[in-house]
Amino acid sequence: MGTDKGIAVIGLPTLTAIGVKSMVVSEHDIRVVCYATYDDFRSFEEGADGFVVTPEVFVGNLDYFMPRRQKTLLYGNFQGMAGQEGERVIFPADDEAVIGEKLTSLIEGIAKDGVEPGELSAREKEVLRLLVAGKINKEIADKLCISINTVITHRKNITAKTGIKSVSGLSIYALMNGIS
Amino acid sequence: MALYNRESKLSEAILNHPQLIPVVNRLGVRLGVGEHSIGSICSREHIDADFFLSVINTFLDPDYFPVNARDTFTREKTIEYLRKTSSYYVKVQIPNIRRHFGSLIARSGEDNNLGQLHRFFEETALQIESIVARDEESVFPALLSGDLDNVTEVSAESHSEVEEKLHDLLYLFVAHLRGDYDRNLATAVVTAIFSLEKDYRQNNRIRRRILLPQVRRNNDSIGDYGD
Numbered sequence: 565m566g567t568d569k570g571i572a573v574i575g576l577p578t579l580t581a582i583g584v585k586s587m588v589v590s591e592h593d594i595r596v597v598c599y600a601t602y603d604d605f606r607s608f609e610e611g612a613d614g615f616v617v618t619p620e621v622f623v624g625n626l627d628y629f630m631p632r633r634q635k636t637l638l639y640g641n642f643q644g645m646a647g648q649e650g651e652r653v654i655f656p657a658d659d660e661a662v663i664g665e666k667l668t669s670l671i672e673g674i675a676k677d678g679v680e681p682g683e684l685s686a687r688e689k690e691v692l693r694l695l696v697a698g699k700i701n702k703e704i705a706d707k708l709c710i711s712i713n714t715v716i717t718h719r720k721n722i723t724a725k726t727g728i729k730s731v732s733g734l735s736i737y738a739l740m741n742g743i744s
Numbered sequence: 745m746a747l748y749n750r751e752s753k754l755s756e757a758i759l760n761h762p763q764l765i766p767v768v769n770r771l772g773v774r775l776g777v778g779e780h781s782i783g784s785i786c787s788r789e790h791i792d793a794d795f796f797l798s799v800i801n802t803f804l805d806p807d808y809f810p811v812n813a814r815d816t817f818t819r820e821k822t823i824e825y826l827r828k829t830s831s832y833y834v835k836v837q838i839p840n841i842r843r844h845f846g847s848l849i850a851r852s853g854e855d856n857n858l859g860q861l862h863r864f865f866e867e868t869a870l871q872i873e874s875i876v877a878r879d880e881e882s883v884f885p886a887l888l889s890g891d892l893d894n895v896t897e898v899s900a901e902s903h904s905e906v907e908e909k910l911h912d913l914l915y916l917f918v919a920h921l922r923g924d925y926d927r928n929l930a931t932a933v934v935t936a937i938f939s940l941e942k943d944y945r946q947n948n949r950i951r952r953r954i955l956l957p958q959v960r961r962n963n964d965s966i967g968d969y970g971d
Contacts, residue, residue: 727919730905733912736864740857740920 570595571671572612574605575621576639580656584616584639587664591710592671593687602628614674616654616667637670661711668717684725689743691718696735696744747801747808750783750793757782757800763942767803770828771796795821802953803946809953822955823884829947830876833940838869841936848929856923861916865937868909872944875902887959903948910941 571588573581573596581598588596597612599605602621605612615629615636622629622638629636639654654663684692687708694704701719705712723729728737738744748757754777758764765775772791786793798810845865849858917934 727915728912730908730912732864732867732909733916736860736912736916737920739860740916740922 569610569613570597571614571616571674572596572605573598573616574602575600575618576616580639584654584663584667587660588667588671591664591668591714593685594671594674614670616670635670635674637666661713664711665713668714672717672721684722684743688718688722688725691715692722692734692738692743695719695722695731696738747804748782748797750786750797751781753779754782754785755779761804763939763946764800764803766832766943767800768796770825770832771799792821798954799825799950802950806949819887819955819958822950822958823887826947826951826955827880827884829943830879833944834873834876837936837940837943838872841865841933841940842869844929844932844936848926848933851929852925856925857921858923858925861913861921864909864913864916868906868913871902871909872906875906887955903944903951907941907945907948910937910944913937914941 571594573584576584576598578598578600585596585598588594597608602617602625613635615632616639617629617636619638619640622636633652637652637654639656641656652666654666658666690708691704694707699707701712701715704715708715722734726734726737728734754768754773758768758775758777768777772789773785777785780788782797783793785791786796801808802810845862849862852858914934914937917930917937921930
């Protein structure tokens with residue numbers, strides 16, 4: 565499964581790195597490890613499934629990051645970058661919701677690579693349990709301490725993976741697959 | 745672009761799309777149609793050929809919009825067709841699936857998840873029966889009397905919900921059926937649900953494309969002329 569190794573945050577200022585880690589683990593079921601330098605990261609054998617790095621780290625190690633650019637978010641100030649390209653960059657001035665969406669998009673991209681069709685992640689199973697227990701999006705968000713947007717994203721992923729759209733159908737799916 | 749027109753042979757249309765058989769039955773045509781064109785059969789049976797063509801083309805083609813529906817069809821005619829459709833669900837298709845599902849469970853032992861699928865089917869079937877009863881008791885009379893507020897939107901929403909459930913039921917059968925079961929009867933049940941799902945979805949399209957524009961046009965004209 566693609567998210568076993570988690571996300572490596574490399575070269576970011578310490579407080580910023582802690583902020584990124586805190587945002588990711590509060591919303592997603594995925595490991596985050598922070599490294600001060602690229603060499604620190606490489607001294608561990610296990611690697612990572614996704615990356616948040618500074619442009620200096622990226623440019624200084626193009627051989628490593630170019631093949632992994634789809635799984636990498638850059639953190640920094642870039643002039644004139646917006647739209648599609650801007651989605652791969654966290655700007656220091658971005659507000660919390662925008663940063664959250666960019667991190668979620670990175671994690672979903674990683675998850676798509678590694679998860680078999682139909683296989684729900686641990687977080688998606690939690691959302692499904694609450695959904696079939698009759699909870700609405702707001703209640704699920706409060707219970708799991710995540711945003712409503714993240715709940716909606718999880719619900720879309722559950723439907724995409726299981727092929728089932730209605731709450732009644734999802735209840736039967738949960739029963740059949742021992743998710744209760 | 746319509747799939748069929750007045751000159752098309754009905755026998756060919758039915759052979760190409762056998763799911764049209766219950767549709768043409770509801771419109772007043774029985775099998776044994778000969779080699780005649782749709783226009784000549786409609787004329788012989790005193791059926792409005794434009795209405796007939798709009799219904800079968802809307803039924804078959806998701807992209808087809810009946811351009812002349814605004815001018816030529818009455819709500820009465822559309823509602824009569826939908827009443828026959830509802831009656832077919834409740835009196836033929838659902839009892840047929842219930843019968844086969846009962847036999848499937850009886851002949852399949854207990855080492856499977858058919859019970860859960862059966863529960864879901866019954867929930868969906870009861871919802872269809874309740875919607876049909878509501879249509880008869882309040883929605884159709886309201887539409888006929890011109891008392892239209894909310895009734896059509898609420899009705900469209902519950903029909904879409906049933907569409908989703910039927911789709912899910914099929915998907916659960918196809919992707920998640922487990923254990924020992926009678927394969928022939930399972931095939932019969934899935935085929936019958938598939939037929940109901942398709943019929944239901946396509947008839948909802950007729951509601952949206954033919955009935956709702958008629959209702960809205962009528963509302964507009966009430967507004968325009970103040971009567």
